[in-house]
Amino acid sequence: MWHDAALVAGKDLRIELRSRVGAQQVAPFALVVLVLFAFAFDADHALLLKAAPGLFWVAVLFAAVLSIQRSFAVESADGGRDRLRLSGMDPAGIFLGKAGAVAVQLLVLQLVLAAGVAILYSSRLGDAAVLVATCLVATVGLAAAGTIYGVVATAVGASETLLPLLLMPVVAPVLLCATKAWQAALGTGATGDALGWLRFLGVFAVVYVAAGVLAFGPLVEEG
């Protein structure tokens, strides 16, 4: 399983490095989202600072949808579903590899967006440990849930429109918890203990990784 996961993740990341879709389309799109929010809240900088964690995670969420769509568009082209099934790879390994590649891309994107938040919103990124831990745990959950719903949307068809519809409600808890954890870390809201929100994110991540490992095979077969 781990061999297959490493193989698939390496392949997906190599595709992204060669095609540069993430660097040239997804990351600029996420930055544009941040800039638009900055314009929208320009008159009230205090509000912008307070909302910065939420705006950061909304931008991450939009970018995650694009990255997941891209991940499955690559597999759909040129007989992709049969290619994956005929490879003989462990479906759990394929799931972990695809989710892992999406997670790596999202983490790199979050570095860029964090810099964007610091520069565009003049937000001071304090308590780095909580910020980084939140990014890591939330990203695992986003990537795992996104990979499950990505294969579902691809199997049903019309994945471009169906994936956001399926995924957004499911990852709403990630948006909420990650925003609260960031607010606690930045001191921009009365949100209590960041560790509590991190625990929620951890449970979400564990549940969706486990669900993906178990369900990805049947989803690929029956789709």
Next chain:
Amino acid sequence: MAPAVLLRNVVALSGRFPVLAGADLFAEPGDVVLLRGANGAGKTSILRVCAGLLPVASGEALVLGEDVCRDRRTVRRRVGMLGHANGLYDDLSVADNVRFAVRAAGGRSAAADAAMERLGLTGRLRDLSVGRLSAGQRRRVALAALVARRPELWLLDEPHAGLDEDGRRLVDALVLEAVAGGATVLVAAHGPAWLEDLPVRSVEVAGGRTREAVLVA
């Protein structure tokens, strides 16, 4: 000797539509079987059943000793299929595509290099993105991935499609080599002109059923 492929009265569905309606097929190791028939006759569906891609609704289906009615996954590493689609990643290079296919099947990169050499995918071509290749070159890359996996059962769906004369001769030579090495080959094609130099057994497919036909060569 155990048959490489044994299908008895196989029924397979696509949704509610029966794409196979009682197909029979027998092939021993080393056989080359040509499946002939019109579009929609069920040739590709037979190949997909043998690859473990299409579930069997009823009947008996043994492929390389595996009962694909009960478990379709186990046999997949042992078969190689060249379908209408090439199964390649456009953004990966030729070499990366072939190596990925080989390593996914548990093989070694050295086998990929040898297969690329055999298919004439050498020099600068190996580092080009597959998306930049012509249809014929893409077909060669897909063939290289197939050859490198060293499958025991070759499932070829219109393998000459998109290839020039040299490419067609190369496919025929590869099939000869595979058969000499003990592999079994099932080919779906429209015409009888396929593999004129090989002792090919021809099977007619029509309406999702099979009928043994004349010896082609």
